[in-house]
Amino acid sequence: MKMQNWMSILWPAFLLACATELLVFALVDPIDLHWRGEAIGLSRQAVYTGGFFVFWMLAAGASALTLLLTRGAKEINSQEG
Template sequence: MKTQRWMWIAWPAFLVAAVLEMIVFAMVDPGDLHWFGNPLGLSRQAIYTLAFFVFWGITMASSALTTLLAMSPFEVNRCPVPEGQRPEDCARNGQCC
């Protein structure tokens, strides 16, 4: 199930990052970019690559938050330890703290 959730997060984020890359660099020349007033000392290809991974990371965070918010309270609050194996101080109302 975790692999499936990771694919729900990573794959749409990858597609959106690719679209963002195309839109941004259709309007911005990587050679004109500056960081704190100084030109970036990177090649165009390096800037494209770094920008893609930044876009991908941001959109993955967004997808992960959406996936987290879509989980039911039962999924979020369930205890992974079987009830008979829980420590004494962990059991409260039949659920792990």
């Protein structure tokens, strides 16, 4: 995959992850999060970091799918490997 394609996926995903991080953690305090009835036990910074990477990977998946769906059949089938 070309570097331009990677940047077309990762840069918008990064920006969306930043915006999502701001919105989610403006409303949710990481210390108040629970998993299966127990406190998570991670610091705020660890939850912010983990949340950012989860949001980034979700947005990157959406961007990659969008890039795949905008390509024509000839372009997809003409690639080797």
